Amino acid sequence: xxxxxxxxxxxxxxxxxxxxxxxxxxxxxxxxxxxxxxxxxxxxxxxxxxxxxxxxxxxxxxxxxxxxxxxxxxxxxxxxxxxxxxxxxxxxxxxxxxxxxxxxxxxxxxxxxxxxxxxxxxxxxxxxxxxxxxxxxxxxxxxxxxxxxxxxxxxxxxxxxxxxxxxxxxxxxxxxxxxxxxxxxxxxxxxxxxxxxxxxxxxxxxxxxxxxxxxxxxxxxxxxxxxxxxxxxxxxxxxxxxxxxx
Amino acid sequence: xxxxxxxxxxxxxxxxxxxxxxxxxxxxxxxxxxxxxxxxxxxxxxxxxxxxxxxxxxxxxxxxxxxxxxxxxxxxxxxxxxxxxxxxxxxxxxxxxxxxxxxxxxxxxxxxxxxxxxxxxxxxxxxxxxxxxxxxxxxxxxxxxxxxxxxxxxxxxxxxxxxxxxxxxxxxxxxxxxxxxxxxxxxxxxxxxxxxxxxxxxxxxxxxxxxxxxxxxxxxxxxxxxxxxxxxxxxxxxxxxxxxxx
Numbered sequence: 001x002x003x004x005x006x007x008x009x010x011x012x013x014x015x016x017x018x019x020x021x022x023x024x025x026x027x028x029x030x031x032x033x034x035x036x037x038x039x040x041x042x043x044x045x046x047x048x049x050x051x052x053x054x055x056x057x058x059x060x061x062x063x064x065x066x067x068x069x070x071x072x073x074x075x076x077x078x079x080x081x082x083x084x085x086x087x088x089x090x091x092x093x094x095x096x097x098x099x100x101x102x103x104x105x106x107x108x109x110x111x112x113x114x115x116x117x118x119x120x121x122x123x124x125x126x127x128x129x130x131x132x133x134x135x136x137x138x139x140x141x142x143x144x145x146x147x148x149x150x151x152x153x154x155x156x157x158x159x160x161x162x163x164x165x166x167x168x169x170x171x172x173x174x175x176x177x178x179x180x181x182x183x184x185x186x187x188x189x190x191x192x193x194x195x196x197x198x199x200x201x202x203x204x205x206x207x208x209x210x211x212x213x214x215x216x217x218x219x220x221x222x223x224x225x226x227x228x229x230x231x232x233x234x235x236x237x238x239x240x241x242x243x244x245x246x
Numbered sequence: 247x248x249x250x251x252x253x254x255x256x257x258x259x260x261x262x263x264x265x266x267x268x269x270x271x272x273x274x275x276x277x278x279x280x281x282x283x284x285x286x287x288x289x290x291x292x293x294x295x296x297x298x299x300x301x302x303x304x305x306x307x308x309x310x311x312x313x314x315x316x317x318x319x320x321x322x323x324x325x326x327x328x329x330x331x332x333x334x335x336x337x338x339x340x341x342x343x344x345x346x347x348x349x350x351x352x353x354x355x356x357x358x359x360x361x362x363x364x365x366x367x368x369x370x371x372x373x374x375x376x377x378x379x380x381x382x383x384x385x386x387x388x389x390x391x392x393x394x395x396x397x398x399x400x401x402x403x404x405x406x407x408x409x410x411x412x413x414x415x416x417x418x419x420x421x422x423x424x425x426x427x428x429x430x431x432x433x434x435x436x437x438x439x440x441x442x443x444x445x446x447x448x449x450x451x452x453x454x455x456x457x458x459x460x461x462x463x464x465x466x467x468x469x470x471x472x473x474x475x476x477x478x479x480x481x482x483x484x485x486x487x488x489x490x491x492x
Contacts, residue, residue, distance in 0.1 A: 033384075033411065038313065109341055120477045120480065123473050123477060124480050126473035126476075127469055127470070127473040127476050128471055129470030129471035130471065151382075152473065152474065154472075154473050157473075205423075221487065222492065223373055223375075224373070224375030224490065225372045225373055225377075225403070226372055226400075227398065227399075227400050228377075228398065228399070229373075229398075230369070231372050232369065233477060234356070234366065234482075234483035236368050237478075237484055238484050240490075241484050241487075242487075244470065246468065
């Protein structure tokens with residue numbers, strides 16, 4: 001059973017202000033919730049789930065805080081999805097430190113706005129083994145429910161941090177920085193590297209000039225047809241596929 | 247000025263049934279509308295735009311049906327966007343024929359459901375010069391306003407048709423068909439071709455077995471990290487980039 005104050009509280013977590021105040025976020029759907037429950041560094045605050053889900057997933061909740069059993073109709077009241085899916089969890093936001101670097105490739109996002117693109121970028125990074133994404137402060141919040149959703153559970157594995165990207169890049173003179181740009185050099189197949197930064201920019205404005213000037217090289221994906229640009233997650237996937245050491 | 251019946255009519259075009267009945271679709275935003283107005287094979291039915299847009303874009307409308315000037319507030323009433331953008335156009339749906347084949351690479355979509363993915367697939371195809379996309383009948387409608395939006399104008403250039411994919415593939419024994427599959431062979435760099443079909447599948451269920459069995463080869467993108475899958479548009483972009491003859 002849900003009480004009104006719970007409904008109000010969960011709905012409030014659609015806003016960054018309230019997520020930040022309590023240091024928590026919402027994740028929904030059986031697959032994503034299961035991945036988060038199994039992630040060592042993500043702490044469960046509360047699960048709201050249908051009886052059916054709870055029966056099937058008892059093993060996931062062993063030793064954790066008792067879940068709240070709710071009806072499908074109640075789930076509709078708290079869900080951020082158009083088609084609510086059995087379970088909603090509130091989790092503590094993980095905190096990552098710039099002091100520890102996971103190594104390998106770091107993806108840098110300059111003012112990515114669309115939550116769907118942001119989630120797909122996290123999922124793409126996860127596929128290619130990128131363990132850290134560093135975002136400009138104007139980039140969409142990784143804990144926006146739509147980002148969590150489209151990341152398909154990859155937020156359980158990829159560290160996402162926010163900072164001034166100019167300072168971040170300048171602070172790492174030993175690590176090459178590449179920028180994806182429509183006017184760069186053609187992406188080549190023979191330049192695989194184990195450690196670099198890949199900088200990608202806003203969906204309509206690209207990378208801010210003050211940042212793109214910091215990159216050692218600007219690279220582009222050759223175009224055969226007529227689209228003005230590629231989707232930022234598609235472009236990132238192609239570059240990671242091509243440049244990262246296997 | 248908008249009358250109530252116009253508002254009702256435009257809203258109805260959010261539904262496939264009504265788009266099909268009249269053979270029309272809606273496109274919004276300055277960039278997309280401009281591209282459609284300049285496409286030879288797409289006929290304008292009606293433009294609804296703010297005075298500001300009309301003044302700036304007179305040249306686009308020369309010789310075309312007189313536009314309807316509306317206020318920003320009126321645009322909000324008919325727009326399918328969360329942030330309406332100056333202009334909305336109703337266009338006649340272009341009709342493409344299976345009898346004429348544009349050649350080159352054909353992208354085959356098996357039951358793609360998400361309008362955002364569908365639009366991004368069209369835009370990605372357009373970037374790589376793919377001129378035809380053939381979809382299973384259960385695939386999202388290319389004229390869904392969200393698909394039109396996320397295709398970013400590429401629907402003005404890429405032909406999208408719907409049919410039984412099994413019959414389509416079987417009817418082209420001379421054209422190799424490749425299927426993107428998580429359990430396929432690793433995508434290689436040395437297999438560029440000028441003419442082939444690339445089959446990609448539903449976001450959660452993949453390609454139906456009856457179709458994937460028709461492919462000469464199943465290919466996969468090597469994974470370094472832990473995400474369960476790649477977004478379908480990201481995967482398609484990587485395969486097109488790697489396999490298509492430059």
